[in-house]
Amino acid sequence: MFAKNVGSTDRLIRAIVGIVALVVFFTAAGVLKWIALIVGLVMLATAALGTCPPYAMLGINTCKTKG
Template sequence: MFAKNVGGLDRILRIVAGLVLLSLFFLYPDASWRYFTLIGIVPLATGLMSSCPLYSIMGLSTCPVKRV
């Protein structure tokens, strides 16, 4: 499917950041900036899939897996 290009620490940071942003969405339901926190879906999804489309476009990888 997608090539893995997100390594361990990068993956953990993305998942944590995504969960924090999404939790803010539910913790502050009346805040004016509430919908900005939905951007947390992006780092959460890329962390869970271990693949970042932007990294692919830029040719970057933090994954220690060797490319063949």
């Protein structure tokens, strides 16, 4: 589907940010809670898939391998 454009360091950072955001989701209240949920899910999804559509649109590639 999409070419991988997220490198291993980038994926690790995204996973950590996603986990922290989900912790905020479970501990916060109000609008911050829902923003944290969206950020957490997007970060974890892009880390798991290894692809980031905004990176593709901007021509950014942190992945050292092709494909």
